[in-house]
Amino acid sequence: MSCVLETTRLQLRPCQIEDIQLLYTLWTNDRVRYFLFDNRVISVDEARSHVEDSLANFERHGYGVWLIFERSIDLVIGFAGFLPSEEGTPSLIYGVHPDRWGCGYATEAASAVLIYALEKLALPKVRADVDEPNIASVRVLEKSGMRRRGRAVVNGHPLLYFEKSRSPDPES
Template sequence: MNHVLTTGRLVLRPATVEDQGWLMEHWTAPDVRRFLFDGDVLAEAEIARTIADSSADFAAHGYGLWLVYEVGGDSPIGTAGLRPLEELGLEVFYSLSPPAWGKGYATEAARAVVDHALGTLALPEVLAEVDEGNRASVAVVSRLGMEPFEVVQGLLGPMTRYRTGSGFRTP
């Protein structure tokens, strides 16, 4: 199955082992990792494991980690994907390189992933978890029509959980 997602301005393709170097550079950039990994710097082994897990998830379930490209572009501008959020379900996540900020790409990429999850994968809902203070991500999930349903304590402070879809459940 082809797991490439396209929008008007973006192409999302599954990450592969060849992308490890780019992911290492992207995910160790301070502005990128600030909210994505609670400020931690991922080791190469963790990135390799993430790519391997993503490949297995694509093969078994049709979701994982996508690299985000501008249409016609040859270098990634970010990532988007689906991953388990504890036992609650799958959460959408995304990260963009700072030069791609402020162009609506995070919303566009996240919408493609959410549409894939709710449509192609027929999931009843998609979740998101956003750190307090991450105003940009709050704006993205709001534009996706996600509603807050719970606040939990994260490593760096409160995190709000959001959901969208037709199968709203109480946690």
């Protein structure tokens, strides 16, 4: 099964070891890291560990982290994918370089990886946890067809929980 995904404007391909520096730069950008890593500046070693985990996850589960390329100029503009969870439902993550915010790219990429997970991998369900103040990300989840399932305050941070199931949602 090909893990390279194509949309109208984007190509997504699984991140590789040689992408560590690029992802490190993106993940430590002050506007990208704010909600993604609770504003923490991660180390290169931590970035490497995330990329290695992604490679292992593609081998084991068929999903991981994809780089997002803007096809017209063959430029990396972000990442999207899934993290495995202990209870088995993968968790959606994504980020786009601030230069490209507001163009609909995160929604286009999120939709592509959701279709891949739910239709190609035939996973029953995926989830996403989002910081409530991360309005753009909440909007991306809504536009990608995910449904809000709950809210909790964890360590003082309000979080919203979203899900999307493979089978048609009886409530929709």
